[in-house]
Amino acid sequence: MASVPAVRLSDLASGAKGQVQEVLGHPAFRQRMLALGITPGSPLAVLRRLPFHGPVEIVVRGTRIAVRLRDAQQISVLLRR
């Protein structure tokens, strides 16, 4: 597992599945992610990417969440193969 490189959420295509590896960025951002259940190890799937570099829509812990592309760069994901 450790040999699989982590990818940024912002780089994932729709349909990709994986696990959250790490959330970086401002404390307020990380705190928010925690409350929404985006914690290291939680499974995540990319539902769709909005056009014009819009937000990424993901499913985490049974909830759909849209994250701005810029914020999605702060979330690294271990891909499941």
Added chain:
Amino acid sequence: MRIALAGNPNVGKTTLFNALTGRHQEVANWPGTTVDYVTGRMADSHEVIDVIDLPGTYSLTAYSQEERVALRFLLRERPDVVIVVADATSLERNLYLVLELIEFTPKVVVALNMMDAAKRQGLRVDVQRLRQLLGVPVVPTIAARSFGLSSLIKEAKRVAAGPAEAPEPPVGYPGWLRQGLVAPLTARVAALPEVGHHAAKWLALQLVQGDEEVFRYVAQLPGGGEVARLAGPSAAAAAGGRVATFARPADGNGVDPGPPRPQEIALIVADARYTFIAEVLRAVARRPPWRRDQTERLDGLFLHPLLGYAIMGAVFASGFWLAFVASAPLSARVDRALVAAGGATAAATSSLGLPVAVRSLVAQGIFPGVGAVLSFVPYMAVFFVVYQFLQDTGYMARASVLVDRFMERIGLHGKGFFALVSAYGCNVPALSATRVMENPRDRLLANLVIPFIPCNARLGVMAVMTAAFFPGPGGALAMIGLLLISVATLTSVTWLYRRTILPTDPAPLVLELPQYHWPSLRNVLLATWHRVWLFLSRIWWYLIWATLAIWALTYFPVGAPLAQSWAGRLGHALAIFGGHYGFDWRLMVAILFGFVAKETTLSTLGVLFGAGQGYLSLSHALTSAMTPLVAFTYLVVYMLYVPCLSTVVQMRRESGGWGWAGLGVAVNVLVAFAVGLIVERVGVLLGFS
């Protein structure tokens, strides 16, 4: 007895609240904030039960203004029971707040709501087992159909009357955290007045995670300052340096990681909770394999890269058509009724032999004032029905996601889009619609720039004047030019605010996309009623005085022609300034009076320019009195300068004080006249006159 309803956003708290309390509701503002809260009273044969509908929160750690409000209420007001409403179809995320509340207070009842939707998805929940694992009552409910309410209230009463200390909260945190950090701090916190042992543990846990709101709360308790400081910057200090020995085992290289920082602790706490939730769900919930549900299918359409935007255009267009066009006959009816009532009263006052001044006061002062207040009602009511419908169905979240990218470019965000677009209809409800943004700074910014958007009334004046001055296709061009100027002004002012006093908050935009729900009529109507009522109750006072002032300005000195009335003299004084733009006293008076209600500007101009009835007469009077350049400049200033009085009052309410509203108005006036000057100079340079 007091019951607070807590829960994640969109789980059915308000639906439950409305089902419990019916029409016995009162809306108010949380002290010091612009967040509304609603309290209601339940009809119960045994005792008076007050219910409070708290704003939606994802966790008890305050992040948004709504969350701060909810936490503050729970901390300081101490309701007898907290009912946590949890969405059964999204249990994993919803149980997080449930766990936090169980740690916070022993008086918790869980309402497992949306059981109908869960069933439709084929999801099965073992309620008995869930109850055992959580250690608090769990009652399945369908708030939208008032199902399960009586058992919910029964359990709430039982819990309220029960012992103060419930069994230990179920989540197990690592030993070093519990014993090393939290336990010593708990003892100190529990010794403070008004904090019980149960809450003390939660407070201590929050303190070591660096929760600022809890820090402030503890610090203001008598003797709490010292305790809070202990936990403050360095969590290690709280445990008297013992943390290091309890800290996580050294990493692979044998390096002692040192005392954990608050952020790391927050991560560990969240992780422990979610691990526990995963265990619980394995034991109680049976979920069928994931399949494309109805929400997924609808999102395929509504969030489609092309179709999505087309659908959004159609949805918004029909929404605004309903609110601002279809409601027009209603407004006209209100108008006619008032005119008739005004006439009847005038006749009555004259037959009573009252002095002329009193009759004029009634006919030209009081009735127009009441009319100005009531004219808002029809389209505000329809607007809020549309707004609430889009919000409750879950569509608004989709629209926000679609446009977020464009809104981000101008320094705002997706959730503000509807407010901005609807401002072209009327600024007043648009300001209320900024509420959906959870970040107070974003909300404030939207409030400050929305008045630059010309509303229905301003657009009407603009249309009439451009048609008069620029016949044929020129009129359309002039109108487009004006709208472009307004958009450019809006974006530059937003940019300026962002660079100066309102920089972007580091907090992210995270939008939950809820399941689609068919909204309940009761929810929509009650919310509409609350909003319209709040607006009217705040505005009528100002509007009546303002129309009375206008009446007095034009009526006195008695018998003087308009040019010599107080209004005329004021206009002449202002014209010294307006002269730079080519505006004479009449145009200045119309600008001034337009502040009360922009709708009246055309009739004011008509009176001032001595025009007869009808459009032709007015346009003739106007075109013979000023040049097209002056007219265009006038429209630019008129479009941008100050929103109407109702907008200012609403701005004050939404931004939380006169200070911000005052700033907004000042910026409006300055920008309007500055842009007007530029337009005028450029026009002269280009050879227009």
